[in-house]
Structure formats: C-alpha cells, structure tokens
Amino acid sequence: MKKLLVIVLSILAAGHLLAQDLTLDEIISKNLSVIGQDKLMKIRTIKTTGKMTQSGMEFQIIQYQKNPDLARQEIEIQGMIIIVAIEGETGWTINPMTGSMDPQDLPPETVKSLLEESRSDPVVNWDNPFYKWKEKGITVELAGKEDLAGTPVYNLKFTFKNDNVFSYLIDADRFIILKEMTTKTEQGQTYEQEVRYSDFTEVDGILFPVKTEILINGQIATTFIMDKCEFDIPIDDSIFIKPVQQENQ
Secondary structure (H helix, E strand, O other): OHHHHHHHHHHHHHHHHHOOOOOHHHHHHHHHHHHOHHHHOOOOEEEEEEEEEEOOEEEEEEEEEEOOOEEEEEEEEOOEEEEEEEEOOEEEEEOHHHOOOOOEEOOHHHHHHHHHHHHOOOOOOOOOOOOOOOOOOOEEEEEEEEEEOOEEEEEEEEEOOOOOEEEEEEEOOOOOEEEEEEEEEEOOEEEEEEEEEEEEEEEOOEEEEEEEEEEEOOEEEEEEEEEEEEEOOOOOHHHHOOOOOOOOO
C-alpha cells in the first residue's frame, strides 16, 4: 500500500510540474519557434497582397519589403495608386489624390512613427521585437496569465528604448500572438490601440495571420485580409528609391 501511494504521489507530482507556467524566456522561445522566425531571418524579400477595409471602403494593397530596411506599400483607391516608401531612415510618397503625381518627402516625424511601428510589429518582420530583444535594449516583463475570450494567454509587457509600452497576449497552448495593446499619442490626442491577429496560415515554414484587425478605443478602425504572401522573389532596389521629379519644360 505504501509503495502504491508513493507511485500515485509521483504521478501527481509529475502532473503538477507539467502544469507549471512557463518562464518568460521559454514563452518567447516557443513563440519564435512556432512562427518560424529563424527561417524568416534567412529570407531576403517579402511581397504581400491583400485587401484593407476602412470606413466601409475596401482597398487593394501590395507591400514589398527587402531586408534590411527597404519597404514600399501601394494602395489602390478609386483607380488611383498611392505609394508610400521607406529607404532606411527616410521616406517618400506619391499621392495622386492630392492632384499631383510628384514624389514628396515624408515628414521626419511620420518616418519616425512608421519605423517605431515596424519595430514593435511581431508579424513576419525581420525586426521582430521578440527576436534578440535583450540585444535591442528592450525590457520585457511577464505580466501574468489571463483569459482572452475563453483562451488562456500569457501577457508579455515590452518597454522599448523610446519608452513606448506594448502588451502582447500569447496563446498559452499554441504560442502565437493573438493581440497586442498600446497607448498612443498623436497630434496631442491620446488613444488606446489594439491589434488582433487570427486565421493563421503557414507559407514555407513561416506562420502569419491572414486577418489583422486594428481597433482604436475599442472600435474596429481597419481590417486587413492577406490574400498572398511570397518570399525571396526578385525585387529591384529601384522601386524603393524616390523618383526624380521631372522639371516642366
């Protein structure tokens, strides 16, 4: 009887250990493994196409990225193509809706905001904040375990070097990020922003959400549905370079 009791206690103890919450480093490691971050780091280019819905209107979007710091987005609105491109620490845009096809420099504060947003984005991103976060000077805290609409999640709080704070809710079973939350201030206005990720799919061993919803103060502002994602396709550097404005003859 005593021997049987010892065996039962051992089984219970083993079960208890298995049920223990994971450490911060274990959660981050599992997330990076699940999404295939190591595979992504070997990829040179990314092209994504999809649809964005905003204010009841739907737009087609194509985005090109080239490692390490080139990005270009094309948005089709009412038959016109708006282009926004980033070259390292600078950027430019062409917006025919302003009545001009001339390329314009993006204001430095706009470029800064776009770069900060990219550096906090954990989805298909070479600069994923989860990847080598200590080397990037990010402070990370495991804020606890919560319930997200019936799904147990870990809440990881990231404080970036610019003091921006993001909370990422990670599925405690699948280790994918389901939601990120932050407080933003722009043009004197402060608001709460949420980003929700769902409908995950895998391409070439890399996992990403097909559906992304951005909420402002609890209301859905933008929904993005990815139709296609392509890796390591040829993308010429010239599409990221600001075109030379033609002088009127």
